[in-house]
Amino acid sequence: MKLVVAIVQDEDAVKLVEALGENKFGVTKLATTGGFLKAGNTTLIIGTPKEKVDDVLAIIEENCKSRTKMTTANTGTPWPNGAYVPYPIEVTIGGATIFVIDVEQFKKI
C-alpha cells in the first residue's frame, strides 16, 4: 500500500478529483496554502495498492498543467529610509508536486 500526496493548483483540482473517482481511486482533498506564494492550492491524498501508483501518477499528469504566476519580491537592500521596494517576479508553478509514501498499515474501522 502507498499514499500518494499531490499538491496541485486549485484550477486543476476539481477535474482531477473527478478523474480519480471515475477510475475508482479513493481521494481526500485538503485546502492548503503554498509557503512561497502564500496563495491557495489543493493537496490530495490517495491511498492505493502499490501496483496502481503509476495509474494514479498518469491521471495526475493528464489533468494538471504548469502555469506561470506573477508575484512580488523585496529588494535585498533597503532604501535609505529603511523601506524595501517590492518588484514583480514570475514563477513557474509545476503541474503537481508529488510524494509517494510507504504505508505501514491501512485500516477502516
Ligand code: 2BA
Ligand atoms: P508555493 O510554495 O507557493 O510555491 C509556488 C511556486 O513558487 C513553486 O512552484 C516554485 O516555482 C516557486 N518557488 C517556491 N519557492 C521558491 C523560492 N524559495 N524561490 C523562488 N521561487 C520559489 P512548485 O515548485 O511547482 O510548487 C508548487 C507548490 O507545491 C508550492 O507552492 C508548495 O505548496 C508545494 N511544494 C513544492 N515543493 C514542496 C516541498 N519540497 N515540500 C512541500 N511542499 C512543496
